[in-house]
Amino acid sequence: MSLQEGPPAAPDATTSESPxxxxxLAFSDGVFAIAITLLVxxxxxxxSKHGLLxxxxxxxxxxxSYVFSFVIIGIIWAQHHFIFRQIHxxxxxxxxxxxxxxxxxxxxxxxxxxxxxxxxxxxxxxTATSVYxxxxxxGVIPFNLLWRxxxxxxxxxAHDMDPRVVSKITRSYNLGPVLYLVDFAxxxxxxxxxxxxxxxxxxxxxxxxxxxxxxxxxxV
Amino acid sequence: MSLQEGPPAAPDATTSESPxxxxxLAFSDGVFAIAITLLVxxxxxxxSKHGLLxxxxxxxxxxxSYVFSFVIIGIIWAQHHFIFRQIHxxxxxxxxxxxxxxxxxxxxxxxxxxxxxxxxxxxxxxTATSVYxxxxxxGVIPFNLLWRxxxxxxxxxAHDMDPRVVSKITRSYNLGPVLYLVDFAxxxxxxxxxxxxxxxxxxxxxxxxxxxxxxxxxxV
Amino acid sequence: MSLQEGPPAAPDATTSESPxxxxxLAFSDGVFAIAITLLVxxxxxxxSKHGLLxxxxxxxxxxxSYVFSFVIIGIIWAQHHFIFRQIHxxxxxxxxxxxxxxxxxxxxxxxxxxxxxxxxxxxxxxTATSVYxxxxxxGVIPFNLLWRxxxxxxxxxAHDMDPRVVSKITRSYNLGPVLYLVDFAxxxxxxxxxxxxxxxxxxxxxxxxxxxxxxxxxxV
Amino acid sequence: MSLQEGPPAAPDATTSESPxxxxxLAFSDGVFAIAITLLVxxxxxxxSKHGLLxxxxxxxxxxxSYVFSFVIIGIIWAQHHFIFRQIHxxxxxxxxxxxxxxxxxxxxxxxxxxxxxxxxxxxxxxTATSVYxxxxxxGVIPFNLLWRxxxxxxxxxAHDMDPRVVSKITRSYNLGPVLYLVDFAxxxxxxxxxxxxxxxxxxxxxxxxxxxxxxxxxxV
Numbered sequence: 001m002s003l004q005e006g007p008p009a010a011p012d013a014t015t016s017e018s019p020x021x022x023x024x025l026a027f028s029d030g031v032f033a034i035a036i037t038l039l040v041x042x043x044x045x046x047x048s049k050h051g052l053l054x055x056x057x058x059x060x061x062x063x064x065s066y067v068f069s070f071v072i073i074g075i076i077w078a079q080h081h082f083i084f085r086q087i088h089x090x091x092x093x094x095x096x097x098x099x100x101x102x103x104x105x106x107x108x109x110x111x112x113x114x115x116x117x118x119x120x121x122x123x124x125x126x127t128a129t130s131v132y133x134x135x136x137x138x139g140v141i142p143f144n145l146l147w148r149x150x151x152x153x154x155x156x157x158a159h160d161m162d163p164r165v166v167s168k169i170t171r172s173y174n175l176g177p178v179l180y181l182v183d184f185a186x187x188x189x190x191x192x193x194x195x196x197x198x199x200x201x202x203x204x205x206x207x208x209x210x211x212x213x214x215x216x217x218x219x220v
Numbered sequence: 221m222s223l224q225e226g227p228p229a230a231p232d233a234t235t236s237e238s239p240x241x242x243x244x245l246a247f248s249d250g251v252f253a254i255a256i257t258l259l260v261x262x263x264x265x266x267x268s269k270h271g272l273l274x275x276x277x278x279x280x281x282x283x284x285s286y287v288f289s290f291v292i293i294g295i296i297w298a299q300h301h302f303i304f305r306q307i308h309x310x311x312x313x314x315x316x317x318x319x320x321x322x323x324x325x326x327x328x329x330x331x332x333x334x335x336x337x338x339x340x341x342x343x344x345x346x347t348a349t350s351v352y353x354x355x356x357x358x359g360v361i362p363f364n365l366l367w368r369x370x371x372x373x374x375x376x377x378a379h380d381m382d383p384r385v386v387s388k389i390t391r392s393y394n395l396g397p398v399l400y401l402v403d404f405a406x407x408x409x410x411x412x413x414x415x416x417x418x419x420x421x422x423x424x425x426x427x428x429x430x431x432x433x434x435x436x437x438x439x440v
Numbered sequence: 441m442s443l444q445e446g447p448p449a450a451p452d453a454t455t456s457e458s459p460x461x462x463x464x465l466a467f468s469d470g471v472f473a474i475a476i477t478l479l480v481x482x483x484x485x486x487x488s489k490h491g492l493l494x495x496x497x498x499x500x501x502x503x504x505s506y507v508f509s510f511v512i513i514g515i516i517w518a519q520h521h522f523i524f525r526q527i528h529x530x531x532x533x534x535x536x537x538x539x540x541x542x543x544x545x546x547x548x549x550x551x552x553x554x555x556x557x558x559x560x561x562x563x564x565x566x567t568a569t570s571v572y573x574x575x576x577x578x579g580v581i582p583f584n585l586l587w588r589x590x591x592x593x594x595x596x597x598a599h600d601m602d603p604r605v606v607s608k609i610t611r612s613y614n615l616g617p618v619l620y621l622v623d624f625a626x627x628x629x630x631x632x633x634x635x636x637x638x639x640x641x642x643x644x645x646x647x648x649x650x651x652x653x654x655x656x657x658x659x660v
Numbered sequence: 661m662s663l664q665e666g667p668p669a670a671p672d673a674t675t676s677e678s679p680x681x682x683x684x685l686a687f688s689d690g691v692f693a694i695a696i697t698l699l700v701x702x703x704x705x706x707x708s709k710h711g712l713l714x715x716x717x718x719x720x721x722x723x724x725s726y727v728f729s730f731v732i733i734g735i736i737w738a739q740h741h742f743i744f745r746q747i748h749x750x751x752x753x754x755x756x757x758x759x760x761x762x763x764x765x766x767x768x769x770x771x772x773x774x775x776x777x778x779x780x781x782x783x784x785x786x787t788a789t790s791v792y793x794x795x796x797x798x799g800v801i802p803f804n805l806l807w808r809x810x811x812x813x814x815x816x817x818a819h820d821m822d823p824r825v826v827s828k829i830t831r832s833y834n835l836g837p838v839l840y841l842v843d844f845a846x847x848x849x850x851x852x853x854x855x856x857x858x859x860x861x862x863x864x865x866x867x868x869x870x871x872x873x874x875x876x877x878x879x880v
Contacts, residue, residue, distance in 0.1 A: 030693030033250030253470030
């Protein structure tokens with residue numbers, strides 16, 4: 001055995017063109033679609049000791065976390081697509097960052113289960129909520145990395161992209177980490193308040209791209 | 221932290237063209253395919269206290285709800301495609317409505333499990349059936365929203381689409397909510413009757429697009 | 441409410457061209473990929489009362505049924521693709537037959553679980569094997585329907601397709617139902633023999649398309 | 661019944677062109693995306709006898725095996741794509757080898773579960789680790805087969821591909837089996853050491869294709 005054999009698939013060993021982002025995006029889309037669909041596996045028919053209807057109503061933390069996670073993953077999917085529409089090339093570092101990002105997306109059903117399971121238990125609801133919201137804070141990091149790596153020095157963007165637009169998008173992504181960190185801190189003060197803020201954040205990110213808010217964002 | 225950073229990905233911040241519906245449809249297809257396949261997870265090998273064959277026959281509510289949900293999701297998939305074939309553009313509101321619609325599609329294995337589990341329990345079978353059929357009634361709403369948003373003022377349709385065809389499709393979608401609401405009400409009167417009607421509705425929606433019925437729909 | 445509203449999406453109500461088979465195939469591929477991957481959910485870490493290694497070895501019926509079902513679904517996927525390569529158009533009946541076929545594909549992990557769970561139980565192994573092999577016999581029917589509907593009167597095939605080739609393919613599909621029916625009958629005589637024949641059938645269908653056998657098929 | 665009916669879909673019976681690798685790759689991508697996403701199903705909310713936080717921390721073997729398997733499957737996916745970019749044609753043998761390879765990919769969540777479950781049990785942790793790392797060693801075989809079958813005699817590659825590049829890639833794939841075999845042997849000596857080596861191997865395969873290492877691979 002000799003190191004001369006080298007690593008597999010070093011880019012210089014390939015004769016084909018550097019691939020675009022199509023397959024990377026298709027693979028990511030598949031992972032998104034599956035992760036978002038697996039959320040339903042948390043919803044199981046309840047025991048019906050006091051009747052099925054009571055059992056179903058008692059599952060409200062499961063419905064809440066299902067809706068929260070579904071909406072957020074859906075919005076992140078849309079944002080991920082927005083980023084990939086600006087990006088015209090790919091490289092190995094970008095592939096690795098995207099893999100890190102997907103590792104986080106696939107992880108999301110787990111804190112969702114935790115929140116669903118423990119939101120009703122006084123002793124553990126704070127831990128469950130901290131883990132849940134903290135996970136979303138953590139995920140902002142690989143997401144920001146994806147964009148910043150692609151955008152710095154116009155590395156993977158269209159060559160004629162307006163630098164002012166690029167820096168505007170970059171600035172807009174600064175907001176997320178701060179908001180989610182604040183909400184994470186809030187879980188230690190008040191669980192209900194942190195979840196209400198979390199829902200408002202989801203709503204904000206869902207509706208912010210609507211044209212109706214264009215003037216507001218331009219005015220500030 | 222300043223609001224000047226604005227929201228992420230406001231459309232005015234992008235340089236690329238407004239995307240078509242291809243990726244939205246591909247993502248939706250993935251979600252459909254996974255949700256329809258997860259239905260099998262409800263089918264688990266039975267205990268065999270009285271022999272495996274008896275155990276398998278006792279699972280009949282599971283087979284029934286599997287077939288019902290599979291056929292209906294399959295037909296909804298076909299209808300979703302039909303809508304998207306008419307639609308040539310997309311916007312953020314449409315994306316959000318489609319997300320709402322997918323949240324309902326992903327939810328469907330849950331009421332399917334409930335029906336499978338409780339159809340054999342006299343005390344809870346009515347609740348289970350009401351929840352099952354009620355869920356399909358609720359789902360008609362985002363489905364209709366999808367079409368109506370795209371079609372009103374010819375917002376996202378082909379520019380040369382015949383307004384008479386558009387309004388004919390719109391009218392045809394008025395029928396569903398009414399039929400499912402009636403069937404939902406029927407669950408409070410007779411569970412078997414409501415399930416038979418549900419099966420007939422599925423059959424109706426499956427075969428209605430067949431050319432053989434063209435003359436009937438034109439005649440009425 | 442009046443029937444004048446008609447059924448949703450009757451083909452005559454659409455302005456767009458009759459769709460090709462691309463989306464139908466992409467959806468089917470997604471369902472195939474998920475159904476084949478869900479097979480792994482049957483493989484769970486064993487209890488380790490007598491050590492993990494013993495526990496793992498005791499799972500052999502699970503490995504056997506995993507390999508059987510994976511190979512067969514893989515071959516059916518390849519055959520499904522072969523059919524779709526000959527087919528250039530689609531219609532609503534074809535869509536419904538394909539849906540029926542997919543309902544069977546999605547169902548397959550269930551008899552696979554049954555075989556895995558009960559192959560080691562003397563009282564139930566015959567039932568489990570009959571259900572398993574019987575399911576594959578049943579599935580040949582929608583598969584044959586798919587091809588025969590598309591091929592009869594050259595309904596959905598390429599217009600210039602050689603009728604002799606078409607009828608050769610049709611004849612080749614006659615063999616499957618007979619072979620699986622014989623193997624199904626064999627489960628009532630000897631479970632091990634029927635499983636060996638089942639494995640040989642899978643092998644036969646896997647290697648039969650190899651060029652090396654061309655002369656044999658031509659000679660007979 | 662006569663053998664004259666022949667096997668289904670013998671290649672000589674088709675009128676359409678030999679298919680490219682697109683659909684094979686799309687199907688493989690779907691299987692990869694699902695297998696990598698199913699890894700999260702191992703992460704279940706813990707019992708909270710000593711508090712949820714303690715329960716979550718006790719799950720560390722689950723997090724470790726999740727990260728390991730996710731990164732490795734991600735890298736294998738990238739390598740699989742690299743191979744397919746060199747390959748311009750497909751044939752039935754190649755399809756079968758790819759099916760064998762996918763059967764191994766789909767299997768991976770099972771040894772991942774075993775490692776997660778038993779890493780904390782002194783009596784079984786060595787067996788669990790041997791099974792886990794041994795599985796990855798086994799998987800190198802179908803992966804190498806894929807490339808070697810396609811590359812030998814330039815069977816499925818681009819016609820103008822440089823033979824020196826081909827043999828360089830072939831040599832680079834010789835390293836993997838040896839490294840994983842050594843690490844498999846190491847599990848019998850020291851479980852922690854073998855897992856550290858496993859992590860380093862994953863890291864090595866993740867970063868090896870980076871341009872920064874080009875000179876190193878060229879120098880050796």
